[in-house]
Amino acid sequence: MKKIVILASGNGTNAQAIIDHFAINDKVKISLILSNNSTAYVLERAQKNNIPAMSFNKYAFAKAGTIETLLLAEQPDIIVLAGFLWKIPGSLVKLFPNKIINIHPALLPKYGGKGMYGIHVHRAVIENKEQISGITIHYVNENYDEGAIIEQFSCPIYKEDTADELAARIHELEHQHFPVVIEKILS
Numbered sequence: 001m002k003k004i005v006i007l008a009s010g011n012g013t014n015a016q017a018i019i020d021h022f023a024i025n026d027k028v029k030i031s032l033i034l035s036n037n038s039t040a041y042v043l044e045r046a047q048k049n050n051i052p053a054m055s056f057n058k059y060a061f062a063k064a065g066t067i068e069t070l071l072l073a074e075q076p077d078i079i080v081l082a083g084f085l086w087k088i089p090g091s092l093v094k095l096f097p098n099k100i101i102n103i104h105p106a107l108l109p110k111y112g113g114k115g116m117y118g119i120h121v122h123r124a125v126i127e128n129k130e131q132i133s134g135i136t137i138h139y140v141n142e143n144y145d146e147g148a149i150i151e152q153f154s155c156p157i158y159k160e161d162t163a164d165e166l167a168a169r170i171h172e173l174e175h176q177h178f179p180v181v182i183e184k185i186l187s
Contacts, residue, residue: 010042133157
């Protein structure tokens, strides 16, 4: 049985897409969902799907080693960042080399780095009059959005697009492709 641990900070729509994708797969299970936000809706999604979940603070994540200890005990085959907004500590990257992946709502290396998440990315893409945008699924290293690219998928940007309209198209790409790429990595 392959195990996925999901880290998310908010609503958890990508987490839900992953949960739904693997719901009928008896060789893969989402074994744990972790959030740095105790009020994140992703924790309710976990509860509704009978997946163990917990929230944690910055100290437990970066200094106390609580999350490292938990992940070492869990021994996931892959750790998936699905809208997780904190930088992953280098110690965690070293413990799980090429086992932590992230999804970014732009075509890296453009529009990545600290502070470039969610609507901030889409606004920057629109302001710069890009003609395409998309998603990048990549391995996590010690730097924001600089890990090796696994796959990218793109969509057009229309002249009349707002950041919210682009965000909706990007979410569709994420939900369509992220679970499939995870499955490929696990196999």
